Amino acid sequence: MIKRLVLALAAGGILISASACNTxxxxxxxxxxxxxxxERAIN
Known part of the structure; x- marks a missing residue:
């Protein structure tokens, strides 16, 4: 359950980060x- 949450947050972060930067x-x-x-959240 926690692993799925971390993966979902990471995916959301990647999407937000990708749309926020230009290079x-x-x-x-x-x-x-x-x-x-x-990684820090898992450990």
């Missing part, structure tokens, strides 16, 4: 930060 480099940084936040 491929920015998207990469946003995705990386969402991944790190998901």
């Amino acid at each position: 491929v480099k920015g998207v990469g940084r946003d995705i990386e930060s969402v991944g790190k936040a998901g």
